[in-house]
Amino acid sequence: MKRKYSKIPAICGLLCILIASGCSSETKFNITVKNGTGGGLFETGETATITATIPEYSTFDYWECGGENVSKENPYTFSVTEDATYTAFFKTEQATITVENGTGGGTFNKGSKATLVADIVGSEVFDHWECNGQEVSNKEIYSY
Numbered sequence: 353m354k355r356k357y358s359k360i361p362a363i364c365g366l367l368c369i370l371i372a373s374g375c376s377s378e379t380k381f382n383i384t385v386k387n388g389t390g391g392g393l394f395e396t397g398e399t400a401t402i403t404a405t406i407p408e409y410s411t412f413d414y415w416e417c418g419g420e421n422v423s424k425e426n427p428y429t430f431s432v433t434e435d436a437t438y439t440a441f442f443k444t445e446q447a448t449i450t451v452e453n454g455t456g457g458g459t460f461n462k463g464s465k466a467t468l469v470a471d472i473v474g475s476e477v478f479d480h481w482e483c484n485g486q487e488v489s490n491k492e493i494y495s496y
Contacts, residue, residue: 381432387440394432403427404440409462413441454481467495 378395383402385391390402404412404426412426416439422428426440444461449468451457456468470478470492481489488494 382435383432384437385440386437387442388438390427391438396433398432399429400432401427401429402438402440404442407442409445410442411445413443415440465495467493469493 380393380395382393383391383400385402388402388404390400392400394400402415404415406412406426413424414421415423415426415428417436422438423430428438446459447462448459449457449466451468454468454470456466458466460466468481470481472478472492478492479490480487481491481494488496
């Protein structure tokens with residue numbers, strides 16, 4: 353006599369394993385942040401907030417994603433819908449130096465070096481350089 357086996361328990365067991373192990377289909381997206389913080393894995397529709405790390409002598413300019421300027425806000429908050437890389441861009445702060453009786457003035461990026469050279473005419477003797485009323489150097493060539 354042949355034995356008959358039922359396939360129903362086997363199918364039911366397989367179905368139970370599928371239900372228990374992986375029916376959650378939440379997709380996670382990777383947000384990468386360059387020049388800032390706040391990246392990581394996010395679920396579809398989750399809110400992400402990214403913040404630029406601003407270098408010395410700079411100001412935040414904008415966020416770029418996929419080659420497009422997406423925001424001038426820092427921090428920037430958005431709803432996650434796909435993997436993406438956000439890059440923070442900055443403007444370098446500038447200072448204008450006006451020189452009297454010498455050369456070396458102009459507009460410079462803050463933090464960069466400038467050199468002033470005194471104009472000495474005839475028998476004049478150089479005394480000192482001043483900045484905002486304060487003596488800063490007694491040398492004809494002054495770098496700072």
